[in-house]
Every structure is written in C-alpha cells, then in structure tokens.
Amino acid sequence: MIVQEAFLEEAFQGSPYRRPIVGYPDDFLGLGRREVEGFFKARYRPEKLTCAVVGEVDPEEVERLAMKYFGAWQPANRAVTPGLDRWLPVEGGELLEQTAPREVRMVLPAGPYLQEGYRRPPTSDPDSIVLDVISDVLNGGRSARFQKNLVEPGKALYSSLADTFPQGKLSNLFMVAGVPGKGYSTDDLAKLMRQELNAFSENGVEEKELARIKKKTRADLLSLLASNSTMANLLCSYHAKTGDFRNLFREPLRVDQVTSEVVKRVAQKVFNPSNRTSGHVLPP
Template sequence: MGVTPLARPKIRLLWAIVLTLFLWLGVSEPAWAQVFGKLDRQIEGSSTLAVAEDGSTIQPYLDRVANDVSEFTLDNGMKFIVLERHQAPVVSMMLYAKVGAVNEVDGYTGVAHYLEHLAFKGTTNIGTTDYAAEAPLLEEMDAVFGQLMAAEKVGDDEQLAALHAQFDTLQAQASGYVEQNKFGQIIEQSGGRGLNATTSADATRYFYSLPSNKLELWMSLESARFLDPVFREFYKEKEVILEERRMRVDNSPIGQIVEKFLEVAFDEHPYRRPVIGYKEDLRTATRADIAEFFDAYYGPSNLVAAVVGDVDPENVKALAKAYFGRSKARSLPPDVTIEEPVQTQEKFFELTLPSQPWYLEGFHRPGINHPDHVVYSMIESILVGGRTSRMYQDLVEQSQVALNIGSANGFPGDLYDNILLLYGLTAPGHTVDEMALRMEALLTQLKEESVTPEELERVKTQARAGMLRSLDSNSGMASLLTEYEAKTDDWRNVFEELKAIEAVTAEDVQRVAQATFVPSNRTVGKLLSAEP
C-alpha cells in the first residue's frame, strides 16, 4: 500500500470507509485470493525479532540485514533482490510492476486494475483444456463486443438483441474450455499461502509464499504469466469489476466523497482519477486495450522481484536466468510528466447523501523522495497516531464532536506530490463545522507551538515499532525492498529510514506544519446527511 512504516497510509475508521480507502490506496482482493488470505502467515517465516525499540539498538540489526541482501539484474533489465533467512523452510516472493492508475490516460481508466485481475487467468497452457479451440472464440467475442458498442451508439435495439444472444453463445462455448482458478489451485496444492495482488495509484504487486523447495515453481508460474498471458474471461471479469465499483463507489456515500475529493484536490495530475476506473471506461474497455497496456508497461525492465527466505542466492540467480531470462528486453515506458500546479486558494465542496456526516480536509505535500517525507509521517502520528494522538484526544475523548477520526498520508499515492488527508465521522448532536473548527485549532497549535521532547519521542517509538513489524516477516521485507527499489531507485534506502526518523527535530515538525497547513493549500469536503 504505502512505502514505509511511516509513510504508509493509516486507515482507522469504520468498515465502510476502510473498504473505500483501501480500494483507493491499492488494496484489492479478487475472489480467488480469499481462500489464501487467512493462512498467509502460517508459513511466513517470521524471525520474531528480539530487538528493543530503541534506535541505537535497531540500527546495528538493520545494518546486518542489509549486508545479507544481494541483487542482480538480468540481461533483459529485470532486477532481483534476494535476502537469505533460514528461520523456517519457506520463501516469500514479491513481483512489483512499476505501473498503476497514474500511468493511465483519460478515457482508459481502470486498465491497470483490470490487468491485476486478468493476470491470474492463466496462459496458453494453464487455465485451459484446449487453447487451440479456445483462442478463436476469444477473438470472435472481441469482434462481437465491438459490434455491440457500435450498435449501442446508433440505438439499434433489434441488432443489439441479436448481438447479445450471439455474444452469450460464444461466451458459454469459451467457458467450456476454462479450468477455473487453475493458477491458484497449483499454488495451493504446492503448499502456497497468501496468494494475492494489489493495484494502487503507483504500482501493481503480485505476491505469495511457498515452501522453499518450491522456489522453481514460482519462477515457472510467474515468468509464464507475464511471458505468455491469456486474458481469458475478460468480459466476465468486467462484470466483477463493475460490481466492485457499484458497491464501493456508486452505491457508497463514502466512496462518492472520496472520488469527488481527489477530483477537486487535483486539477491536472493523474492522481485525480480513481484507481478502480470510471464506470463508462470500465464498461467500454476491450481486451485489446488491456493487451496494449500490458505490452507498454510489463516489460522486464519495468519489473522488480524480491525473494526472501530460505534460499541460496546463487540458485535464485540461476533459476531467474532460466525462466525470466526468456523475456525479451523492451524500452522503458514513458514517465508521468504532468505536474500538479501549486494550489493558490482553498478548495471546498459538499455532498448531501443518505449517510452519517463526514468531514475531510487534505493538504498537498511532496512525494517520497523529498527530504521532508519522514517529517510528514511524524506529523501524521502526532495528529492521528492512536488514542494518545492530539486529534483523538481532542475530537473523540474531550469535545466528543467525532465518533472516530483517521488519516491517509501519501494519498492516493506517494511517488509524486500527493495529499495528507485528515477525516472524521461526526458524533450525534454535532456538526461537521464543529469538527472543522477543532481541527483548525489543532493545526494552528502545531504551527505555533513546538512539540515537546516527550511527544516527539513517543511518535519516534511508534515509528521504530512499525518498522520492526514490517521487517519481521519475509513478505513484509519483500514488500519494502521492492517498494524502495522502485520508488527511490535503491532498496538500501529502507535501511536508512531509521536514521531519518531519529534526525527529525521539533523545529522540523513546526517548519513543515507552517508551510503545509495554510488555507491556500487546503481542500475541504463535507458529506452531509440527506433529509429522511
């Protein structure tokens, strides 16, 4: 989801908003993944660190771990990061594609998320009983779908009915060749756990864990699905994704205000568009659109893999060459060059929907590679970091204007300049305007008064604990190594994070707060209750 224990968005609200913000931040769980989700930690290979949360004690440990990490790059440009951990005979793998919703263009939103779903549909050999017979049906379905879209534009109802019947027949025939969830079945039968994938604004991640003697299986499966993908059941998956959007956005007041918030907060940058995509774009997307996007962004030089666990780095390298080395090198895709103009005046909007009242306000902040990115995370912890935080104590415990509060730091992504979002659910008998006043007072206090040494140490302790939790599991380490490599161009930066945390001063917090929490940099969204 995010990139560091500090910069990672922290979702702390009721389940409705949790689901919505998880979707925006890139937590997507297709149906095939649910059977694995509850079991992923059973073979995780956690090292159970016996390290105190004092910074002077943690850093030597981090240095030792960093020394155990090795890396290599294949001739086609794909990079691998390997960490030996022999606590348990398991290995966790992360394949990180440096592509997300931010790389889409207007009119084709949601294609990155489509690809995440379709990557599990198999290859010419996996997921089908007879690809030679299946392939012509897939192509014919594509042609009929194009005719359907054309007939819809001219409003030819008679032709539409005939085409729908033809399409349904073709889809039924193609389904007869599909081996459902074959990819997941192979992994499950081999002892795999935690099979999942996420699409976010900045990246798409594919990950799971296996017994260490099944490492070659991962190499075989992962290389095949990105070397020889078949986007079968595309039109069935289209309905799944459209239903996901209806549930989490169109029929959700929280989903609607989150989508509207980013459209208002960003004028130009692609962060303004939803990760899941707009309804019309999803509905009219074609299999050719997905294939074109795949060809542009899934070249080996745009992928980073991490292998963490009970492995021999030389064996990993040999297997990687044998399997992933089959992919031909491609030129890197174009970077996102659109820059968000500096906001010069406060932005504001209201939505009136059948919902409890919510209040949201967000402030533009720089991306992960800015020197102050850790300071923003410290500020978030001071304001919203648990029950001892300023906002929880003031809004929930003392004034009781809010039932709950939360934040998302690095929203909706953090590779580029983004948003520090603060939000709250209004308590009965109180208004969103009361919450706005209380938040304003707390932000003013942070700008005008220096944080105490005790409070600063508290949030640093929270940061150390969060870092330890992330580093304590094979999958957590694989996630961090790929994230830092992709976003900061060097996985080693994950081990420098503690030094940056320890270096933050009260003056840094006040300086960044004064520069950030100004009206001209603020976007406010209010979700008001519709009259019954």
C-alpha cells in the same frame, strides 16, 4: 465512491491520481480485447517491475533462475506521459501551486462526514519522514492528539488520518477525516482539526511526543523483521517509491534527526489554507 471520486477530481487536477483506480463506468463501454492487450503490453514491462526475495536463499541461484525465466524480457523505450512530469518528484520538495482552498459538498444519507487533504510532496522527498512523525503525534494510538482532544471529549465520534493519499509516488495529500460528534457539524469538526494542524505550525511538537515516536519507529522495524512476506512487501514498496530499498532501514535514523523546529517548518509549508481541499458529506 461518489464522494471519493468528486474529491479526487477536485484535489488532483491534472494528476493521474485524479482518476479512480479502475476508471470510470464510461471507460468500460469502449473496452475490448484489443484495448486490454494493448494496455498490458504497454504497461506490464520489466522496467516497471520491482521484485524482492527474502529468506534463506542462495543469491547466485536466484540470479541464475531469474535470468533463465526473465532474461529475455526486454524493456520498452517509452517517454514520460505528457503532463505527468508536473507531478513527479522535484528537487527541493516544491509543491504544485494551489492558490486557493478547494471544496466539495454533497448531501447523502451517509452523512455527516468530513475529509480534508493538504497537498504534500512525494514519499521520496526528505520532508516525508517529518509528515510521518506528525501523523503519529496526531493519530498514533490512544495518547495521540486527535484521540485526546477530539474523540474523548465527544467532539468527534471517529477520526482517521492518512499521511500519504492515495499513493506516494507523486505529489499527493496529507489527509485527515472524521465524523462529528453530537451537536457538532462538519464545519465545526473542520475548524477543530485545522486547529490541531496549526498547532504544529506555531509550536512544533513536544519533546516527550518526539521521544515516544522515535522509540516506536525502532520497535516497529524490529517487529517487521520477523515476517518474510511483510519484509518483501516493504522492500519493494520503498524501492519503487523512494528509489532505494535501503531507505527502509535508514528510517529510524532519519526520525531521530527530526526536531521540533523541523516539524514547524514542514507544517507551515504543508498545512497552508490555500493548499487544502475539503470534502463535506451532509445528511439530507
């Protein structure tokens, strides 16, 4: 938690994502019943709620019950939090300016460990689907590049990736992480992972990799249709983050439209050294 807090503070200067979800220890010292009630009344409002009903139901009956129990719940007329507009989705997918790499280094018994995040647009941006494709190429199974080029040769004991971190509503991070193998340092692993990312900027992606991911995307969507709870969760998530729940079903078509040149363009924009925040956990 110490490492993650320091990393978030460095990477998300001026963003709500800078704060831990539950806040800082000092926040609890001034927290009483009045503050909790005030927060609940201000934040738990109908305009902030997204609800999905999935299954064999009567839409008219669902609407009738919703109006009966929630119809009197009125939204608040609240403005955007000052400063938050800098992190909201913008036309063209522009990223907040970060003019130089940022870095956090800590010495802890848990080391060694490396994580690096690159500023990326929110999930509502058209380029987000391209970053999903890059994520699958790098870390989507045993045939992925991180596994073949880093883990299997012993350069990394472990590698992971989160194409949206910590959340996707606002501008966030494309995050890679790992534990260096025997004889390798976190700096060595950082160099190796950057080489893998730079390969997209220089060469795009191979057609056979694209074909595998396009097939996998369609299969994944079909498997999700088998679970009502999973489908309801995804419908809410896509509607809240992208503005339209239908984007869930449009995703296979959008992936089909991704080409190697598109991957190269997005990689050049996102995987820029000045756009990077690094976190190194070093052993004592």
